[in-house]
Amino acid sequence: MKFRRSYKRLLTILLLFTATGITLAAAPTEHGELSSDIFIDNTKCEQCHAIIHYQWRGTMHYNAYEDPFYQKEFIEASNDTSGIVDTFCSRCHTPIGIVSGEIPPIDGSQLSDIARQGVQCDFCHVISASNGTGNAPFIVSPGKTKWGPFNDSKSAYHESEYLELYTRSEYCGMCHNVIHPLNGLVIDDTYTTWKEGAYAEEGVVCQDCHMTPGITQFEANPGRAGSGAKKREHISTHDIVGGNAFVTKILGEEKYSEMAVERLEKAATLSLDAPEIAQRGENVSLTISITNSGAGHKIPTGVSEIRQMWLAVNVKDRNGKELYNTGEIDDDGTVVNATKMYNTILGDSHGQSTLSFWLAESILEDNRIPPKGTVTEKHAFEIPVDVAYPLKVEATLKYRSAPQETINYLFGDNVYEVPVINMTIVSSSIYENEGEATEVPSTPGITALGSITFVICAAYCIRRRKI
Template sequence: MKSPGILITIIFFTGLMWASLAAAEPSGPGDFTSGQFSKSGICSNCHGSSFGEWDGSMHSNANSDFFYHAMLQQYGIAAQEQGLSPEFCSRCHTPIGVVSAEIPPLDGSGLSEVSKEGVQCDFCHVIATSEGIGNAPYVLEPGDVKWGRNMSGAKSPSHEIKTNEFYNESAYCGTCHNIYHPVNNLTLAATYTEWEEGPYAKEGVTCQACHMTPGIVEFEENPGKAASSGPEREHVYTHYFVGGNAFVTEVMGEGRHEKKAVEYLQRAASLEVKAPDSAEPKENVEVEVKITNTGAGHKIPTGVTEEREMWLELIVEDAKGKELYHSGALDEKGEIDPEATIYQTVFADSRGNPTVKVWEAETVLSDNRIGPKESVVEKHSFLMPENASSPISTRAVLHYRSASQEHIDELFGNGTYNVPVIDMATYPEKEEESSTPGFGTIGALIALSMGSVYRRLKD
């Protein structure tokens, strides 16, 4: 029998061994060569469906996104002047390029073909773990072993297959989908944290349950095979990785992904409107619009929210179609009515001025975005004109666009790109009879119950 001292020593050194394994350093520049990674086209030989879904997605275009590159060049100038890490943005957009030390230069001239594929198959499936959330602290182990969420019963003639529980966790997505300023640590994007602190995390609904299934912002089983020679499964996760970017996908000709982005946006929110059907001349007319995040597991909008714009347009007309009140319209330059509320994050630089150049951000001026299953109420009012006639009608539209038209014009020149405006939710959805005398019918989209459906997979 070993003495207590020997046992303590064994336990101590065993603890040190496991601690050293758990504290692996994130993969960095020069740790690998791009030749250690396979191009995604090779994966398509057995994983044709998954490859076809990924192809054209924002993940596949992470490095070729023209909007990203325009901002990246501005960041590159700032990085040289301020001593910032040149590969900071590229860790997520061309990860193989970073760990292969092909970045910098930031213009991509030093990138190999596999690095140009952005967030691609072999990168994603050789992530062993992540040393935290945000700023891409992934630990890579490229080689013959490919990991996935459930590899039971799978065999491959091309590589080894192993199950990695990390692939079932939202933390996998959180590796890149939180961003912190590289110098002052200011939170620049927090999609993962928004989910983690929200109701869906408590219900066990992961990022993958909404963004990697055929359902639109809700889990939907997808029976089939993950590989042509693989076993039949009750569910195979899709690889569209749909988000809300209908702008870049449209410009780049990725129609499938543009369409899916619009579908996601149109299932994310609902409107409820309370407004009178009639009013007397000079009477103060009050309209309330309730906006609810019914379908997103994070805040709306999310991601690079200094760029995103979500706002309400409200139009009230009299019986003859005369406009009595209008808020949230776009002018001829594509700029939003300055009186309208825009739901987004506003950062400030060191002088306190608003900026969309996140590397200049030092504080948050405002953040009025709507959390999952949360609501905000906008109140509008106007005086009924003397020559207006009842009944009056109210229309409301919740709009979204990926960036302001003004910023896109600044980057690329006037008229180069028109940023599409997506109608996320409308009131009324269809003609309905008033259910309460004197008030318009409350209009709403149906809230999505993601949690109960997702639990079917777990059970």
């Protein structure tokens, strides 16, 4: 068995060299080369890989084609380019639809059920080689063999083959780098910003954060990969989640919407530099630093011209009177007075900013925060004479999957409200006089009661975890 495998591999390598003379594996699977019938429905995989299936079903990979936001933008893109980008967009959003030639037409009338399953089990696991990263240069060999991360895996249903690619960022980088097909502009550079960042150097890959429970680092998930399989120290989780708490919600995938919020909450940290004491009439400066402490790529990433991340800064006095306010959202859903929008701004052929990335020809601005990078914002306000001390300063890093007006334009007014997620919050107080700042209002009795409550809670939690 072992001999046969290595023999097969040797043969492939030999063929490669003789066929191409260079190290390129093969031509990427072309449009319409295969029939969709050779791909296996996810319900078959579910029979033995129930947990993995449960984790994947409902994610944005599962919904990559049905995603209503994608659908609307796809039609726009097709109309704007007289259909030039039809197969381009579909190659990542319905890869089976492309390799089987079921797209075009773009209305989906020829699309099989299996192609509608988006980025699906069998598709991902019959990727047998890749021609690099960006614009989906996958080579697929559908059939009996499933490729994966194990070199000792056995299944009664299929052959298993180890391919190192599955354990590397280059696997994800096939689709998570998008280059404009006509002018070569890099539109989505998730893979590149990872590759150029601190995590690549440390050997932390996409899978460590997105396919383990760790979110910001590798965390082992012991278990069995399939029914009857042996116990392993780590099985990768397939609930691959990013920051999309919006479309997951529209699709009724509450679990993934909540997971996206949790992920966003771990992506960044804030620090606030404000005076402890300041007088009426005084001009106060605030410095707020935002650090991308948890993401392996720039934040935001992906379709980062559409995503929005900004800082809301708010100062109130003791009675709740507002003294300073930026980055709030008005009744129309527009972000008001944010100092900066942390995303990319793409330019069209006239140098005007555009969210229609298929029309982009240049990058006008890139205001995103690199992995482990920090940016700072300065704010200032004057303390009015009639305030009630202490003043409360609060800075909140906010994230939204798309501007409200874009969603209104695509779906109609008042159809979907794009949720605004508070990624992280920092606050401090400003006092009038020295000494007030250190005065902690606490009574020994309350502290003792607090400790008792804590002990009871802790005991309860420990018991629960044992069950």
